[in-house]
Every structure is written in structure tokens, then in C-alpha cells.
Amino acid sequence: MTGAAQAVAAQAGIVESARLTGGLCYAELSLHQLLGSLAPRAEDPGDASFLAAAARSHAWRGRQLAALLPVSAGLPAAAELTASPSSGFDTALGLLATAAGSPGNAALVRRAVLEAVYPALADAYESRLRDASPAADAPLSRVIVRVLADLVAVRREAALGREVAALLPGDLPAAVATALARDRSPLGVAVAAGGPRS
Helix, strand or coil: CCHHHHHHHHHHHHHHHHHHHHHHHHHHHHHHHHHHHHHHHCCCHHHHHHHHHHHHHHHHHHHHHHCCCCCCCCCCCHHHHCCCCCHHHHHHHHHHHHHHCCCCCHHHHHHHHHHHHHHHHHHHHHHHHHHCCCCCCHHHHHHHHHHHHHHHHHHHHHHCCHHHHHCCCCCHHHHHHHHHHHCCCCCCCCCCCCCCCC
8 A cells, every 4th residue: 555545544544533433422412402401491300400410421521522533634624523423313312302392301301311322322432442443542542431431420320310210101211222223323333232231
């Protein structure tokens, strides 16, 4: 392979890596916006607290990922890279937004996020970490480890109220999980066989 061909291949690899990271960034920032807008409207203080804290965590994770997007001549702009990772994610986000728009659905959205979205995000981050190059992606790997730790912490904190949330009626969590499972990689990264983990 000539030097020019190697440079083109390296740039293609950088762009693909950036698109995967940008898709995760988009997911985090979209969830920040959705959950943050729902938190003040939640009737239950526990739901409001979870949604507000989760929204802050999504914003933090999104900022961590945005800082990793390459800025260089010849590469797409960060705004172009920060795009929806898949149609499955768009469908899941739409289902959550529709539910969030109806009064009294904060608990249902909380449950769907905990049972469907967070397992899919964890799978996507773990897959991204597995596929990262130890040399070229060391900064990315460090950030993903931190982002995953934050996601685990949010899920652990929410587990205290999970027993109550499990008693709520509704099939939104199943619908969101189905939408995420529709694509092989709903968050732009290959998800383990069998769909998202719980």
C-alpha cells in the first residue's frame, strides 16, 4: 500500500471511529434533553429526582464524548459526526418522547430508560471499548471506562426504586427494547446477540 493509500485508509478509520463516538454522544445529549424536560413535570418526587439526575448524567457523558471528536482539516465537523446512531434509536427516542408528552407518564419513561435504554447504552459502550485500538484509542478507552462507570452508578442508584417501578403497568419498556433491538446496532455499535442486557 502506498503512503497516500495508507493515509486515506487511516482517515477513513478515524472518520468511522468518530461517527461511532458521535452517535453515542448524540444519544446521550438527546436523552439529556428529553429527561431534563420531563423532570419538572413529573408528579412523583422520586421520578422527578431520578429524571433530573439522569439528565445531568447524560449531559456529562455527552460532553465527555464530544471532547473526543476529532477537529482537523479534511474531517467532518463535530456537528456532522454528532448524529443519530440508527433508526432504531430514533424510534425508541420517539416512543419515549411521546410518552413523556402525556401527563402522568414520568414513571413509565423512567422504567423504559432503566430497563431498555441503559442496558443498550452499556452494551454499546462495552462494544466500543472492546473494538478500541489500545494505541490509537487510549484516550477514548479511558473516557469510555469513566462513562460506563457513571452509567453503572446511575443504574445502581435507580435500583433502590426499581421494585416500585416494576409494579407499574404499561408496555413502553418492551416497545423501546423492541425498537432498539430492530437494528443489529441500534446505537451505532454492535450489540451482543440476544439484544440489550437488563
